[in-house]
Amino acid sequence: MTMLGGCRLEACETDITTLAVDAIVNAANSSLLGGGGVDGAIHRAAGPELLRECETLGGCATGDAKRTGGYRLPAKFVIHAVGPVWHGGDRGEAEQLASCYRRSLALAHEARCTSIAFPAISCGIYRFPAEQAVRIAVRTVVDALPASSSLTQVVFACFGEPMLRLYEHELDRVACQAPPSNPI
C-alpha cells in the first residue's frame, strides 16, 4: 500500500467483479461487446443489461475508454478500456496502454468517483509483457493522480501471486521516490 497525497494505492489478489468500488475498469476489445478473460467475468457478473448498454456505444478505439453502469455488480460504473495487443513493442503499445489508464482516470473523475479498481490491462489474451505493463500502469496512474483529485483509492486487482508481487514491487519503488506526504 502506498499513500500519494490523499490517495491510497494498493495491489490485491482478487476477482475484480467482487469489489465494491465506485468504478471497475474492464480490459475490453474495440467492439465493447464482451469476450473472455476479465471482460467475460464482468459481463457475467453484471448481467445482460451491461451488454445492452455496450451495444449503444459504437465501439471504442485502442487506448481509449468508455463508461457504463455497473448493473448487478457491486461497482456503480464499469469503465471499458481497450488495451493494445502486444506485437513486440514497436507499434506504440506502451503509449496505447498508458492512454488506457489516463482515459479511465479521466472518466472516473468526470463521474466523481472516489475509488477505482484496474485489472492488468492487456496482460492476458493480449500478451503484453507483465513487468513492463505493471510499470506503465503504476507510473501512469501516479502521474495522472493530481488531475483526478476526486479519487481517494486506487486498487490494482490481480490474478495470481506473481502478478501481485510485480505490483507491490512497483508501488514500493514509487513510494521511495515520492516526497513524504507530511513533510516536517
Ligand code: AR6
Ligand atoms: N479479476 C481480476 N483480474 C482478472 C480477472 C478477474 N476476474 N480475470 C482475468 N484477470 P485479459 P487482455 C486478469 O485476458 O489481455 C477479452 O477477450 C488476467 O489474469 O482479461 O487485455 C477481451 O474481450 C490478466 O492478468 O485481458 C479482449 O478481446 C488480466 O486480467 C481481450 O480479452 C487481463 O487479461 C483483452 O485481453
